[in-house]
Amino acid sequence: MSNPLFDKTTNALGATINFRSLRQNVTAANIANAETPGYKAKVVDFEEALGRAIDLEGWTKETATDPEHMIIGPGAISRSRADVYDNPDVNVSNDGNTVDMEKEMATLQENSILYKAALNLINKKLGALRYAATDGGR
């Protein structure tokens, strides 16, 4: 975490990948249960928590005076958590199911694209490291 080779960006991208794979699981469950009576569509919320953690990552550990305080030292990113809850913004159908298939399919594709984008960025970071490690490609 305090390794200067793998900085804040790499940590944040790693966390993004974890959260997106959770969102993939939850969306797949929503699609599988699209016709289960009474099933409530779930959403994964991590963007805000991760954004806050990225802001706090640079701070030193000493600013937290109590273990119960919000983690603001190094490791804030890797310790940030995603919230999974029933989607409040839905239409309830006659059988109590709240899955909106179009919305879920859009989430699925968006999540997949942004996951790959995060992977691409990690690869760029690693490529830059490799370039430096091999003496500028010589």
Next chain:
Amino acid sequence: MDFSTALRVSASGMAAQRMRMNTISSNIANINTTRTPEGGPYRRKDVVFEAMPDQRNFGEMVTVKPDEQVQRVQVTDVLSDRKAPLMKYEPDNPDANEEGYVAYPNINLMEEMANMIQASRSYEANVSAVQASKDMAMSALEIGR
């Protein structure tokens, strides 16, 4: 938080829709069936879907707290329709009663066709989810290449 969860959950959705498809085919095939082993005309079948916490095996159930939020779907029951059979006046039919009426299954072909299209679309949605999860897992293997 792994890809096998997404794949397993999507597979459960596909299996449930396939099961539903089987009952719909059975309903369409038996639309004129007047005799069944349990007696009387064929009764329309319907599946019951139920959401269940995703657990791989018993060992995991006791050791790992299951992720309640990721639920797979399962067909827990196949119910027979309780609608009264359709009575048609066919005195020549060997299954006719004393008044000359034959009891036919109360199956609406339009309803079955609509359900069939819905089942196949839901199946396709699960296939798309599998495809997306697979693409993500494959590109994760490319890290550092």
